[in-house]
Amino acid sequence: MTILFLILAVLAIVGASAAMAFRSAVHAILALALAFVSLAILYLSLDAQFVGFTQIIVYVGAVAILAVFAIMMTRSDSAHHHTEVFSKSWLTGLVLAGGVFTVLAWAVLGDKTQHAAADAPAPVTTVTQIGEALMQRYAFPLEIMGLLLTAALIGAVVLAMPLLSNKSGAKSVTKGDAR
Amino acid sequence: MTPLNGYLLLAAFLFSIGLAGALTRRNAILVLAGIELMLNAANLNFIAFWRYGTHPEALTGTMFAIFSISIAAAEAAVGLGLILAVYRHFKTTDLDEIDSLKG
Numbered sequence: 001m002t003i004l005f006l007i008l009a010v011l012a013i014v015g016a017s018a019a020m021a022f023r024s025a026v027h028a029i030l031a032l033a034l035a036f037v038s039l040a041i042l043y044l045s046l047d048a049q050f051v052g053f054t055q056i057i058v059y060v061g062a063v064a065i066l067a068v069f070a071i072m073m074t075r076s077d078s079a080h081h082h083t084e085v086f087s088k089s090w091l092t093g094l095v096l097a098g099g100v101f102t103v104l105a106w107a108v109l110g111d112k113t114q115h116a117a118a119d120a121p122a123p124v125t126t127v128t129q130i131g132e133a134l135m136q137r138y139a140f141p142l143e144i145m146g147l148l149l150t151a152a153l154i155g156a157v158v159l160a161m162p163l164l165s166n167k168s169g170a171k172s173v174t175k176g177d178a179r
Numbered sequence: 180m181t182p183l184n185g186y187l188l189l190a191a192f193l194f195s196i197g198l199a200g201a202l203t204r205r206n207a208i209l210v211l212a213g214i215e216l217m218l219n220a221a222n223l224n225f226i227a228f229w230r231y232g233t234h235p236e237a238l239t240g241t242m243f244a245i246f247s248i249s250i251a252a253a254e255a256a257v258g259l260g261l262i263l264a265v266y267r268h269f270k271t272t273d274l275d276e277i278d279s280l281k282g
Contacts, residue, residue, distance in 0.1 A: 005182070009189045016193055016216055020200030025208060032212050035193075039219055043244075046186075046230045051222075051244045058248050063215060063255045070208050070259040074266040086203045087275050093202025101195035108187040123235030130245075133238050141242075145249050152253035159260035162267060 004045055011038040023085050025071045033064045047122040050130050186227035194220035207265070207272040211258045218251045 015035030022028040036059040043052035087093070134142050197216030204210050222244045229240020262272060269277050 005185060009185075012189065013192060013196070016196045019212060019216070020196055020204065020209070025206055028209055029212065032216070035216065036219065039193075039223060042186075042223065043226055046226050048226045048230070048241055048244070051226060051241055051248070054245060054248055055219075055222075058252050059215070059219070062252060066255055066259055067208055067212060070262055073263060074208070074272050084205060084275075087205050090203040094199055096202060097195045097199035100198055101191055104191035104194070105188060108184055108191060111184065123230070125235075125238060125241065129238065130241065133242060134245075138242055141246060145246060149249065149253055152257050156256040156260035159257065160263045 005042070008038045008042050008045070011035075012042070021085075026068065029064055029067045029071065032067075033060050036060050036064065047125070050125070050127055181231075183227055183231040186223060186231075190220040190223040190227070193217075193223070205273050205275055207262045207274050207277075208259070210274065211255065211262070214258075215251060215255060218247065218254075222247050 012035045015031050015033075015038060018031035019028045019035060022031060036055065040052045040055040040060070043049075043055055194217050197213040197220065200213030200216065201210050202213075204213065225240045225244045225247065229235055229238075229244075232240065265277060266272050271277065
């Protein structure tokens with residue numbers, strides 16, 4: 001339980017809570033990026049360098065930017081509207097989340113198994129080792145992941161692209177979009 | 180409290196925050212952000228178990244985290260594409276107003 005862990009844990013919790021509570025969607029995504037960055041530094045402090053940098057590249061560099069683009073393209077920033085931030089059934093959601101946390105914390109704190117001590121030597125992992133594991137033992141999952149990413153890429157483009165599915169009705173849809 | 184328990188508690192709390200956000204926010208994009216937060220909490224568990232587990236040289240936790248991050252990236256792209264398609268139809272991303280299947 002080091003000082004670094006406590007600081008990063010507080011940063012992650014503050015960022016995540018702010019992301020879920022802020023009224024403006026853009027501010028919420030920025031707070032979410034703060035939580036992602038503190039989680040990446042937590043991974044680095046856990047000697048998982050590759051995952052830490054992947055986290056920064058994928059989450060802060062891609063997912064947060066993608067979410068900001070989606071906000072821009074949908075004008076869903078509720079700071080400019082007089083709409084409610086939370087849904088009508090917010091109490092049910094809060095109670096459910098609190099119950100889930102209670103059960104998880106009870107299970108974690110009741111854990112009696114012996115784990116490696118805090119001063120256990122850090123496992124040495126190089127990118128070479130990760131690459132060799134990906135190319136040998138995890139080669140088949142890697143292929144499946146490539147297939148999945150390709151399918152997701154095509155699927156996202158098809159979903160977000162207008163006027164693709166109905167070429168015959170393209171004229172009327174164009175009219176509909178113009179209004 | 181061992182360091183592993185600290186990481187597991189932090190992950191459980193982040194998961195609950197994400198779950199609360201996904202269940203209570205009205206903006207569809209922020210519901211997706213809550214789901215991403217829950218995936219991140221699971222990744223933190225993978226890494227913490229890998230670091231304080233018995234066979235860290237097997238790289239199992241690292242591999243699981245890498246694959247989980249890839250799945251999350253694909254899910255974010257498809258989810259935001261879906262939100263754009265829904266927005267084009269309903270002209271809103273407020274989930275309490277998107278309540279009809281036929282439109």
